[in-house]
Amino acid sequence: QVQLVESGGGLVQPGGSLRLSCAASGRLLMLYTMGWYRQAPGKQRELVAEITSTGRKNQPDSMKGRFTMSRDNAKNTLYLQMNSLEPEDTGVYYCNARGKGSLGDYWGQGTQVTVSS
Numbered sequence: 001q002v003q004l005v006e007s008g009g010g011l012v013q014p015g016g017s018l019r020l021s022c023a024a025s026g027r028l029l030m031l032y033t034m035g036w037y038r039q040a041p042g043k044q045r046e047l048v049a050e051i052t053s054t055g056r057k058n059q060p061d062s063m064k065g066r067f068t069m070s071r072d073n074a075k076n077t078l079y080l081q082m083n084s085l086e087p088e089d090t091g092v093y094y095c096n097a098r099g100k101g102s103l104g105d106y107w108g109q110g111t112q113v114t115v116s117s
Contacts, residue, residue, distance in 0.1 A: 002026035002106040004095045009111030016085050016115070022078040022095030022108060029076055032097040036069060036080045038113075040091035048080065048093070085115045 008020040024034070035050025035058075049059040049069035057069070068081040078095060095108040 002029065002032065002097045002099075002104070004097060004106055004108035006093065006095050006108045006111040009093060009113045011114045011116065012085055013117050014086055014115055017081070017083045018085065018113060020080040020082070020093055020111060020113075022080075024076045024078065024095075024097060026097075026106075028099075028103065029097070030073070031103060032099045034071060034078050035096045035098070036067075036078070037094045037096055038089075038091045039094070039110075040088070043091075045094065050096075050098075051078075082113070085113075087115045089113060090115050 003025045005023045006020060008018060012018050031053050033050055033052045036048040037045050038048055039045040047060055048063050048067050051057050051071055066084050070079045090113060092110040093113055094110045097106040
């Protein structure tokens with residue numbers, strides 16, 4: 001069982017920045033691929049960035065440049081630094097832990113990010 005708690009969302013003006021945090025707890029955390037997803041209103045959830053248990057990062061080209069993910073293993077925390085935010089970045093941002101086989105797939109409750117003037 002893995003618990004994920006996101007924080008750091010809020011209202012920001014276009015061009016602004018936010019840093020999201022995901023505090024993870026549970027067993028065998030190092031065996032999970034950890035990542036950030038987002039879901040804009042009326043759209044499907046999409047990958048922002050992820051990092052595997054071996055440290056390999058995966059990020060869609062559309063997310064590169066403005067979104068930077070990092071992981072603090074000592075704190076069991078995943079971060080997402082978001083810069084130059086645009087209104088199209090508005091949505092709920094979710095933390096995900098994906099394990100192989102019986103380890104399971106877990107989601108946080110999500111944190112709302114609203115980019116608006």
